[in-house]
Every structure is written in C-alpha cells, then in structure tokens.
Amino acid sequence: MVVWTESELSIINSIFSSLDYEDIGPKALCRCLIVYPWTQRYFGGFGNLYNAAAIKSNPNIAAHGIKILHGLDRAVKNMDSIKETYAELSTLHSEKLHVDPDNFTLLGNCLTIEIAAKLGDGFTAETQGTFQKFMAVVVNALGKQYH
C-alpha cells in the first residue's frame, strides 16, 4: 500500500490547486504528441495533427487534455485509494483504447515539464521527487488491469 507523508500530501494538493486544468491539460497533451510523435497513433480520429502548429490549435486535443487533468484530479482527491479509483479507467485503456502503458509515463513526463516551466524555481528538487512519486503511483494504477 502506498504511504503518503503529511508533507507529500500537502505538496501534491498545493501543485494541483495552483494549476488551471483548462490551460495545462491541453499543453501537456500537445507536448506529448509533439515530443513523442508515436503517441499520435491513439488520436487518429481527432483531426489534423500534421505539425506542431496544427496540434496546438486542434480543439479535440485541447478538450481531451482537459479531460485528462480532471482524471488526475480524481487521484488527487483519493490519494489513499488510487488503484481502486482507477480500476475502471485502467480496463478502458487496456481493453477498449489499447494504449501501451509505457505511454502513460511519457505523458507524465510532459506534464512534469509543463508544471516545471510554470512554477520555475518553485518546482524544487523535493517537490519534483514527490510529484514523480505521485505520477508513478498513477501510472502503476492505470496499468493494473492489463493482462
């Protein structure tokens, strides 16, 4: 079972309450599709992803980015039961969407970079460590129902 210290809980809550999901969600997803272009394979029905400019102005991608952040919010609100909270989502990503779980880490990396760019020096090494622990738990939970 994942154990969170008071400090870690406080850091995660503080990070997410400082984020505008409507801004950072689209940015993180766009970054992922640009930096790791093979991830575009899961977005065939989303319209024009031809280049960075097209991706950044694609409304379907933006909407999806926001959806993802709200999904992460569920983990933030249920830190002690992330695995259970994500059971359904995990099954969805495995059986319906067929997403290789390695991709969750890639999106996680892009979100980390977006948050780092936003918080600057405020994203200290300790803060990053805690955030990465949270993302590792999230990624693990999302991969749990794959078999």
Add this chain to the structure above:
Amino acid sequence: MLSKKEKELIIEIWEKLTPVAADIGSDALLRMFASYPGTKTYFSHLDISARSRHLLFHGKKIVQAITEGAKDISQLTVTLAPLQTLHAYQLRIDPTNFKVQLFSHCMLVALACHMGDDFTAVAHAAMDKFLSAFAAVLAEKYR
C-alpha cells in the same frame, strides 16, 4: 534524426546556458538524487548536498561536456571518446541512469524551470533527441 534547425536550436540553448552551467548542472543532479535515490550510490564519496562545492563542480563539468557535444552533433563519438572510456572503465555507472527516466529527464526539468515558456515543445523534442543520442554514445564502450 536531428534536423538542421533542431541542431541550431540546441547550440543556441546551450550557449545561452554557459554562464549558469554550474547552476543548471547541479540543479539537474539534485533533482535526480531527490527523485531516484539509487543514483546517490555513485556519489557516496562526495558531498552532494544542495549548493555544495562538489555538486556545483560536477554539475558544471556535465553541462560543459554537453555543450561541447552540441557544437558538432555528427561528431559525438569523437568528442565523447575520453568520457566514454571514463564512464565505462572507471566510473562504471549503470548506463540506464543516463537515460530518459533519470539524468536526461532531470536535465529537461531543470531546463524547463530555468527557461519557462521558452522551453517550447519543439525545443523539448530537439533536446530530448540530443540527450538520448548523447547518452547512447556515452554508453558505447561499456561492452
């Protein structure tokens, strides 16, 4: 792998960072130690607390090596030859540490913190590709 524009972008970024080489390098190292405590085992003989002399010195060395490598990416194998030998035979750092999840990732985070919005997705992609190539070349002499 890297387009002409990407190579120019990479050189431009690293030249701009030369005055803060020690800060960026030591920041990246510190982030790696905080996120991946296993990496500290390679530095047990040094003082790697924040702003320590050893950390700043090592951070600066790493950024200087990366900046040198950026100047002519097609010649990475030549530029890095002495470092390849050092890492393979003397330091023997497990090369998975160089990679995406560990040092390179933390270097990217340090760049994002430092550059804010200037660390665009396009710059990020170019830098990630360059650091991957750098890490791969560094590990070439291991076996």
